[in-house]
Amino acid sequence: MNKIFFPALLVYFCLAGCQSEIPAPGGDLSSLYHTWTLLGIEQGNEYEAVPAELDPLNMELKAQSQASLNSSCNQGGGDYKADSSGSIDFETSVWTEAYCGQLGDQWERLYINSLASVEHFSIAGDQLWLWNDEVSLRFQR
Numbered sequence: 001m002n003k004i005f006f007p008a009l010l011v012y013f014c015l016a017g018c019q020s021e022i023p024a025p026g027g028d029l030s031s032l033y034h035t036w037t038l039l040g041i042e043q044g045n046e047y048e049a050v051p052a053e054l055d056p057l058n059m060e061l062k063a064q065s066q067a068s069l070n071s072s073c074n075q076g077g078g079d080y081k082a083d084s085s086g087s088i089d090f091e092t093s094v095w096t097e098a099y100c101g102q103l104g105d106q107w108e109r110l111y112i113n114s115l116a117s118v119e120h121f122s123i124a125g126d127q128l129w130l131w132n133d134e135v136s137l138r139f140q141r
Helices: 002-020 101-117
Strands: 035-043 046-049 058-061 066-070 075-082 088-095 120-124 127-131 135-140
Touching (some): 035 101, 066 101, 088 101, 101 135
Antiparallel strands (some): 035 046, 035 058, 058 066, 066 075, 120 127, 127 135
């Protein structure tokens, strides 16, 4: 029994804890200027991956401090401010509001509301984290 229990316990702790490892905040601002696809959102130590049946939730960050956002069926944009210390702030000013189905609308609201509340960014390789003390969004290039 111990031969199965300990590996299973290790997998459990990795799945429970691996998602919350956010690199140190900050980085070269030019590293932000890409199109990023949301992988998932963590709130209160609970990580939820974007459901595979949804179209990608994308965000393009431009050097002119402009962000373009795309969800399952809506798009929008706004401004953002970031500095190399890892501080970031979004102001979504325009957003279409087509019905995306129950799951699509649920994820879209979570995505937009979470994005509006983030305060920090971290970049490691092709991954971007946008986060505050309560929520983190994880993206991939």
